[in-house]
Amino acid sequence: MTIAGAVDPVPVPRTMPAGDGRVDLVGLARADVAGALVAAGVADARTAKMRARQLWSWIYNRGVTEFALMTDIAKPMREALERAFVVGRPEVVTAQVSTDGTRKWLLRSGGEEYEMVFIPDHDRGTLCVSSQVGCTLNCRFCHTGTMKLVRNLTAAEIVGQVMLARDSLGEWPSSPDGRLLTNIVMMGMGEPLYNFENVKAALNIVMDGDGLALSKRRITLSTSGVVPMMARAGEEIGVNLAVSLHAVTKEVRDEIVPLNKRYGIQELLSACAAYPGANNARRITFEYVMLRDKNDSDADAEELVRLIQSYRLPAKVNLIPFNPWPGVGYETSTPERIARFSDIIYRAGISAPVRTPRGRDIMAACGQLKSASEKVSRAELDRRAAEKEAAWV
Template sequence: MMTDTPITPDVTALPRLPKRADGKVNLVGLTRPRLREALIAAGTPEKQAKMRADQLWQWIYQRGEADFAAMTNLAKAYRATLAEHFVIERPEVVSKQVSADGTRKYLVRISGGHEVEVVYIPEEDRGTLCISSQVGCTLTCSFCHTGTQKLVRNLTAGEIVGQIMVARDDLDEWPNPGEGSDLRPRLLSNIVLMGMGEPLYNFENVRDAMKIAMDPEGISLSRRRITLSTSGVVPEIARTAQEIGCQLAVSFHATTDEVRDKLVPINRKWPIAALLDALRAYPKASNSERITFEYVMLKGVNDSDADARRLVQLIRGIPAKINLIPFNEWPGAPHERSDWERIESFADIIYKAGYASPIRTPRGEDIMAACGQLKSATERARKSRAQVEADAGL
């Protein structure tokens, strides 16, 4: 591998402390140290800054409060100072669609007028939110609708964690005044970074957003309930375990480089052997924290019994489970879903080899919210760096 190959693509990422046109800074997405620094810069005495940051953290992420005036454990004058310098701003929900199966798809607007899609999937024992990390995607995977939308920019940490917050708003999951945060049943219990974009091409912002989501004094999601899915950005895989610590899933989808080069073009940079080496060395891989291999079932492309047997051989020695995904069609898709009998035969071979091989139930197909179907309604082309910055008021 060439040492001068960039790990991340050349895309515009907004500054960590983006100011709005009115000069105010959005506190959503700032890490605890950055929040403390921002408060000091706005005049909070340094000796008080940690305490004030802790208080704000609980209001923003534990209570879901967006109005400084409602933060009654802060002095009235200090609340006015905060309102003068800061905002607590989530992405704007442009539209919400609800599937016949209860799945909800949100189209949310972020800085610069760009839009991403977020999907909430309710189940009997959990509620999973599928969130996005980029506007568009650079990977052009042939089975994925997002891959037909050119990459515009990375999302900020605030725009990523903001997706969780708008879903909790819609689910009415924030506690009422005087109510403990653990008294209500958790409707949003799991996060999957499987929406638009490649999370490991936006590592720092994804890391910061997930650290906020995991913080026990805020949204308080267990790291075991957060799964990051990558197409195989090999240099960032170990770092995911070290700096985020969440569960790992890999968009695998093929058992030969010839096929994977076509389905997942990043394979041309980091082929199957390099990817598997990184997964075998993954610091958190164990029988209790297995790596999930995602495998979309494409008729006549990657669904033969020989593929199933080859898959088992490839992953041998890696604590793993294989998640089989019936292909979810979208307008103009070049593939078809494998027949159900073929999917079951494939799963049976994997199961008999000793690996869990659940077949994912398609959810939200009627509103184009199923796996591989997400695409912004209005984003169709990459904007230049100057355009993105101008739109964002930078």
């Protein structure tokens, strides 16, 4: 498996065809919808753009999945659309609700499973979206990182998560007013920048003003530090950036975020400093999981401050109490230690809120996502870890 230089290490079609051969319109750019209509003989070149606009509104603004309900399209055309196309959704394998209101879905498409999570709060509702089945990386504290990489999710499967959440929350037609789902974070299973093209295509649809219409300021893409792709993400997608930093020394970050062996802290922070659009109004978020006696000392906090200041980064730090999972070799920092760490950063004038763990009782918290259907031995996990880490050497 060669990962290091690849943007899309496991290429797949942008949309997943229906089992009966029909094409899924979800995930196609508007021009591609028009092209698909012409290719299927459903519309000619003269009318295809107009038909694509109609379909776009029904699919992304009103959330309709049945062509028969698209009432401003003539019945013969609806029947032709039904024969050639589908408006798909991922299959829901299980849906769980935490005691704190967090929702987690185990989804299936193309025979593989992945997860998404919705986190409600008093002033927002955030959907945590997956970009891969499994994960390219092997962050040692992350449950998802123990999985093998199966494949990239398609644009259809990424957008489909947002649409399925809208279905579940009853948020059609799409409108900014009174939404429960207000924010999206690309922080689910997988490394988004190793599935760049599909993530970009999906987020362009999510941000389209005639469809799902979510502002780029409401979308955050999280990366473990795929340095060569960070500038492209800023230029071509333009959403907020979050970086899974988690350590301030090479020794510790090499251990817990093995990608650091490929792209070190200095290289990563230089890429952050150059990220297009980063400023005091759009700060870069550094995610920092708190691991007891590993990365949580006063000296670590002081070095984190020094690094942010030396690179003149418009930044805030999200401190994440470690969310344990069976078999992991780390412990959560004590509340007192986390509070002290946060205080050191705050006193330097850098925001450092402590994230409240959500959905722990259903394994929906940060770092806990993993398909429940996969149960493997420790020996297999170690083999996978060695295989992934070999890619960075």
